[in-house]
Amino acid sequence: MAKSNNNKALKSSRLPSESSLQSALAVEAHHLRIELREITQRLVSDLESQIVGIIELAGEIEDTGRKAEEMRTIVQTIRNLEINPAKGKLRDLKRIRDLLRDTNRKLEELI
Numbered sequence: 001m002a003k004s005n006n007n008k009a010l011k012s013s014r015l016p017s018e019s020s021l022q023s024a025l026a027v028e029a030h031h032l033r034i035e036l037r038e039i040t041q042r043l044v045s046d047l048e049s050q051i052v053g054i055i056e057l058a059g060e061i062e063d064t065g066r067k068a069e070e071m072r073t074i075v076q077t078i079r080n081l082e083i084n085p086a087k088g089k090l091r092d093l094k095r096i097r098d099l100l101r102d103t104n105r106k107l108e109e110l111i
Contacts, residue, residue: 043093050100057107067110074103 063071081099083092 047093047096047100050104054100054103054107057104057111061107061110070106070110074106078103 058071061067061071078099081095083095085092
């Protein structure tokens with residue numbers, strides 16, 4: 001939260017001192033680009049961490065009986081995930097996030 005307040009202070013201090021609209025726009029766009037990179041890196045890191053957690057949970061589950069059937073269903077659900085990485089759509093990230101959340105919940109129920 002402190003970082004957010006710091007960003008607001010930086011933004012407000014920059015605006016009045018810019019000499020041209022073009023340079024002001026370039027500065028703000030550059031700042032936005034940096035923030036976008038920080039956000040996406042954090043998001044990817046969080047999702048990858050969830051994937052590692054799922055891998056660890058899967059190793060703790062005995063694949064016999066009902067649990068094996070549930071695991072087969074989870075594997076099939078992951079295989080059936082329809083995303084198009086080439087297009088880079090936010091909805092694909094949401095689908096992955098939702099799949100990871102649901103998979104984690106199901107695996108925790110099997111332990």
